Amino acid sequence: MALITLLLSGCVGTKQFKEGKYVLYKQKTVAPKSVNKEDLRQQLVQKKNRRLFGLPIFYYAAIYNQGLRNYDSAKYEAKKREIEKKYEAKIEKHVGKQRKINRLTTRRDNKLAKQDNILRNGNMFMRWGEPLVYFDSTQTALSVQNIDSYLISKGWFNASSGYTVRYFQKRAYVSYVSKPGTPYKIDSVYYSIKDPRIDSLVSNREDKILAKNQQYDQAKLVQERNSIETLLKNNGHFSFSKQYIRYEVDTTMGNHKVAVKMSIPLPPGETAHPYYVIDSVIFTTDASIQNSLNRKRITFPYEGVTYRYFDRQYSKKVLNRRIFVKPGLLYSKESTISTQRELANMDIFQFVNISYDTTGGKFITNIFTSPLSKYQFSSETGLSVTSYGLPGPFISASVKKRNIFKRLGVLNIDGHVGIEGVAAASNPENLYTIEAGANVGVTFPQFFLPFSDETKLRLGLFDPKTQIRIGGTYTKRPEFERTILNGTNSYSWKTNTNKQFRFNLFDINLIRTPFISDDYQKRLDELDSLGNNLKNSFDDALVTSFSLTYIYNNNYYGLGHVGRYFSASIEPGGIFNDLWTSTKFVNRDSLQLYTFVRLQADYRQVTPKGRKGTLAFKAKAGIAIPFGDEDVLPYEKYFFGGGSTSVRAWKPRRLGPGSYNHIDESGEVSYQYEQQGEVLLETSIEYRQKIIGFLQGAAFLDAGNVWTLREETARPGAQFKFDKFIRQIALGGGFGLRFDFSFLLIRLDAALKLVDPARPLGSRFILENGFNSPPYDDKSRTEPFVIHFAIGYPF
Structure with a gap:
């Protein structure tokens, strides 16, 4: 109700405008196409008031006025005097107790700083809002000067700009007109x-x-x-x-x-600009450790680098592959930054500092590092969030040991137990899943591949890592129980700060399903009788694959620039089944084997819009092709549609496939069962804007679906066909709130179906009859809105 009250109070009427003043309502720039209009808008001195989702109301000005009505600077000045007097008396009582006095002084200063902030920037509502902006001809003239200066800087040396103002109902509409002329x-x-x-x-x-x-x-x-x-x-x-x-x-x-x-020009009194060749490199690996026993650091030269330390801890060969400043090389800022970055990426050192000493006619490189704690333990309790369900409680713990075998490797042991709000495959009202797992992994800052030392040295620039990991997961859902034992060997590297590659040499999963509920087994048998072999996905199985993943991330999200993220992966599975089943540890006759290829691509972009808004976009596509006699995928390799990070108007995993519909006994389309597919197309667009303080609002549209690669008797209309898939795209839309607490973002989305491909052609646009037809009429058992509660942005 408080939020609704604030929204309703957002309309500041013209009666509240100052007499004789005009609110700056709209500004536009007029210039030829060769001139960047957005750059011109950046030159304007006055900025008009922000509006909530573009609505013609002065919402933020209303919030400011609400705060202004309750603002009294004299009250806050008096509060400051009261704080000073109160703490002065407390400090006098503790004369001679310096630690106590220091704590009181810190507490006093923090409280005074809070009052000073209010005096400078206003109370909370004033800081959340903004005062009404009135048209100011002086500021407008400065804007014209800025525009001309900008145009001149871009080569239009004869540019001329001006402005016109139209007044209507106490509002000012300003047009800036630029005539840049011929560019130089x-x-x-x-x-x-x-x-x-x-x-x-x-x-x-x-x-x-x-x-x-x-x-x-x-x-x-x-x-x-x-x-x-x-x-x-x-x-x-x-x-x-x-x-x-x-x-x-x-x-x-x-x-x-x-x-x-x-x-x-040359430096004063010099015949040339000096340049430097590195004379020596000195690496102090334990710079922060104090010499409490009057020991001297050991000095050990190794392949051009002089190491200094109290105790030998690290492999010098591995460290040398991350050092790109060497004796005899010219000084290079790029090599210095690369050395600092690659040493820091190892998760071994607390800090890495590099400095240069030019005294004594020498050019000496000094590298100082301080080790992180050898052992690190962490535990966490909270809510887990998946892309296909509701948050649920979890507890996890991990132990990390650094520099194992003195080869700068990092050993990780972690485990977790949690309850997730995942709808049952046969009953979406049954919302619980228990999952427990444990993993042991070790990461080394090098490739364990038969490369030459010279090649490994060059690879040091790309943050190479080798990871070996084994683990297991136990999942208990209402319809089945499943255990997975997993082993992976992966290699990762970065070609620059934005581009990363990951190659899984092997990924082995031993899957067992010891329990399937009677109802779900009956459903699987029904599908099997109609030609859908999903049943085979629940057989005990061995799933083997290798994969290559590429990730691009410009890391600009939230920094006022366009942020982009792209990932693409290819995963062939089962190619080496014969190799694994030939061992004595695997019984081929008792296990389902899979052969498949899975490809997936994901693109996301976040674009700033105005001072407090962003426009986010996502496009995702995937295809998984099964081969072999069974023509089936492991259950985990299928694609699913619907959920908090998918098409939000559908419950998790309930969208599609294609135009298939499951009609219940009442004659309505039912979304009771999970619907897997082998083809995925999905896109979303979302506008986000700060409403007040930590509260953000969002409006979104989601579109997409999943399909099968072949026609199924059990699910007619599920097959992907180029001449039909456009008409089978589901569309949903809605609104959401985001509670951004800096360290945590809580998201609440409400979505409704707009186009449902499960309905007959001609009636797929659900709102054609307003809210008088299913799923929105009073007689329907389908909820009109799908609510998602999640942690973090959907993309």
Whole structure:
């Protein structure tokens, strides 16, 4: 109710506007297509008031006004004096007790800082909201100056801009009109570099940013300056600064042409810019450890690196593969950063610092690290969230041991027990699943493959890791119990900070299903009699596969930039079944074997919209192709639609396949059973906006479905066909709330079906008759809204 009250109070009427003032209601920029309109909008000094989901109400101004009505600066000043007086008396009582005085002083300062924040920025509602923005001609004139300055920086040296204002019902509508004229282009680029070595480096580089016939752009001059500085710092010029790089732009050539001259003078009193070759590398592996026993650190030279430590702990061969600054090499900022990053990625050191010493005519690299604790224990209790169910309680614990065998490996032992809110496959009202598991894994910062030492040294740049992991999982659902013993051997590496690869050399799963309920067995038998061999997925089985996964992530989410994520994987299964079943540990006759290929791709993008909004998009596709006589997949390899991170208008795993519908005794479409498929297409779009404080709102549309690769008698309409699949796309939409507590985001979504492919053609758009037909009429037993409670964003 409090939220509804706030929403209803969001309309600030014109009667509340200041007399003689006009609220800045709309601003638009008018310019030719060659000008970036978004860049022009960034030059505007005044920003109009935000609106909730674009609605024509001043919601945030209403919140601010609510806070302003209860704001009294004199009250907060008096509160400050009261706090100071109170703590002054407390401190006087504890004279001579410094620790107690320090605690009281800290507590006093925190409370005073809170009052100062209110005096500076207003109370909570004032900080959550914003004051009404009134049209200000002075600010508008500054905006015009900013626009002209921007256009000039982009090469429109004769640009001219102005503005017009239209007043209507105490609102101001401002239009900024720009006439940029003809842009100036670069006729030639000249270099005047006094240092021959630098001249050679700059002249011979391939990634030149400035070019002839390019439109003049001041930002490109800045990029060129930064690029040259980076080039020189990667070629020995440790002390070089971009302040040495200067530009002169000649605009007097005529014909809208400019000449750009770049110069790099010599340092005062010098004949050249100094560059440095590394004389020695000193690596102190335990820099934070204090020498309490008057011991001296051991000094041990190894392949160009001098190691210093109190106790020998680490493999120098492995560490050397992560060090890219070596004696005899030119100083390189890039190599320095790579060394720091790769040493930090090992999960062995608490910090990694690299500094350079130029005293005494030498150029010495000093690497300082401090070890993390050898043993680390953690435990956690909370709610587990899956993509296909409701949160449930869990408890987990893990033990980590670092630097096993003194080869910088990390041993992990972890276990968990939890209850998840996963709907039963035969009864969606039965919402519990118990799952327990334990794993033992070891990760080494190198590849255990027959590569040469030189190759392994080069691979050190890519954060190589080898992981061996074994574990087991026990799952108890109302319709079956399942145990899985798993073993994997994987290799991962990164080509840069955004791109990662993972290769699973083998992934072995021994699956047993000791219990299937009578009702679910009956359902499986019914499907089997109609040609659907899902029943075979519950036989005791051996599932073997290897896989390759590629991940791209620009890590810009929430940083005011467009964030992108993409992953793609290919997983062939059962190729080496004969190899595994030839061992004495596996009885081929008692196990179901699978042969398949599974491919999947997932793309996500988050785009900032305005000051407090974001537009999120997801597209996902997958196909799993079974081979062999059984023509069936392991149950875990199927695709499912519906759920909190899928098409949210359907309950978990209840969407599809295709246009198949299961009609219950009442004649309605039933979503009682899980529906697996071998083809997945899915997309979502969601607009998110901050409402107030930690509360965000969202509006979303989800579309997608799953299909089978072959026609099934048991599920007519399930097969994927190119001429039909578009009409079988399910569509759902809804609204949601996100409670963002920084360390935790709780999500509540309410979704309704808009297009249901399980219904006959011509009646799939459910809202065609409003809320007077199933699943929304009073007689229907289907819930009109599907509610999802989850942790974290859906994508």
